[in-house]
Amino acid sequence: MPLIEVRDLVKEFQRPRQKAGRFSALRTLVSREYDVVRAVDGISFSVDAGEVVGYIGPNGAGKSTTIKLLTGVLEPTSGSVRVAGSAPSRNRRENAQRIGAVFGQRSQLWWDLPLVESMKLLAALYDIDPKAYRTQLAYLDQVLGLEDILPTPVRQLSLGQRMRGDLAAAFLHQPSVLYLDEPTIGLDVHAKDRVCAFIEQVSQERRATIVLTTHDLADIERLCDRVILIDRGSVAFDGPVKKLKASYAPERVLKVRYEPDGQAPQLTVGQNIASGTVLVAAPGEVSLRLPPTASAVPTALSEIGTLGNIVDLSIEETSLEEVIKQVYPARRAAAQ
């Protein structure tokens, strides 16, 4: 049975309808008309224990709302969320022992207290026995490097340090599920790398199930086997990162550089050769657009390998970023 099961999940928010024209503020005040905003519109998916799932989509797609529904902060308008068989918003305390959550935009640490005091308070809240607390803190120190920041009040931590603190706080009680809502937002390369390394490590060593939202697709490519793409409240794609690339950006570009002999290869741009198309044909350089099949590269190489002495070759895959850029317009077009 999957650890997290989401079925036809819907979350609507109401807001008073703003009136226009004369006395608009007063009329808005007395009116009982509401606009209903569907932030999450019929999402279904399931996550098995130990999976690392990237949950991505543009701003306002419903990512954070979904995370809040998964963690039990919000109650679904309809549909259901089950984590280990129970509804998070109905069994908060039981659920809280099982999950850890980090919201990149908002620290959950005690602002005025040194980080170590936050840890002690959490240990008391989660009823962690002193021995387990020491072991886990030592583990987190080793993974996240906490030693230098533990005595510092949280308000004096840099963003990167604070995020390490937040991650440690979320994982102190050894939850089996970790929800990370934009944990790398605003971080520099080094700090980001630290966060990613933490995720990799707890995933491998502790078999933690991780649901990660981010706008940084490099993080997703590095960390996640599977990606769920949402757009305007519903699932646009759910599957392996590779499959997403294959279905939306099925092409690769093979670039070959030859020993310079001053002569242009006897190819023309747009010409079909092997199973690909010529993109560039200049002295000492040829590039081909190829389909994603395994045989395409060797076949093409055997054809153009004879054109000169190859000094360098590279195969460029479309970045996930490029893929996402293509997904949304394609969906918008299909919807019309």
Place this chain on the structure above:
Amino acid sequence: MQYKTNFISMTLLGVIYQASAFSFVAIVMYNSGVIDGWVFEEICFLYGLRLLAHALSVLPLSHLWTLDSMVREAEFDRYLLRPMSPFLQFLTSKFQMNAAGDLLVAVIVLGYAFPRVDIDFNPATVAYLTASVAGGALIEASIQVSVASLVFRTLNTMSFRIFTDTIFNLTGSYPLTIFSGFTQSLLIAIPVSFVAYFPAVVTLGKEGELNVPHWVAFLTFPIGLLLLLGAAVTWKSQMRHYQSSGH
């Protein structure tokens, strides 16, 4: 107690606020001598009793006003993510001593009144008074918490909370009989009169002026417990409407 200056100035503010409110009563009494058969010392007793219950109710809840912004700005999220009752987490999130000023004035006013009023001090009276003050504090605290919990839907409860507080403050500290018949029933219903008036009537032996059955005056503590239960139910049902913020 980290911020000493703040503590002292907040306490002072409480003292000045409550003392000025009380001096208004004192001035009125000075000129009229008796209100509806209650002499100055008896009014002091009633006033002090109400203020004591009020101070005790505010002591653990002095930061209740921060709930509004906490809900509006989604700071409340974190309480829902931890294995402890969100209300308890909120309650213990801060401890402000603002109510210390109220408590101080209550003790002074009661200290003045006790030796000057005619009370037959025996274990039963002491037990009754203690239960009544506890009940009165529970009544006020429960109503304030119930009103504050509307924030999950309305996002702002400030005026409603101040309104409730003012009603208790203005009407709870005086003999019920100075009000008209309709207002009297209203004050019994909401139930301001149970906080201090009924306990004061019983303790001072003024049962003659009650226009409710005698036993009703003994209900302060049970009503406090009942309202506490009501507040818990209200809080729970309102919390389900929490919307967090952002999408």
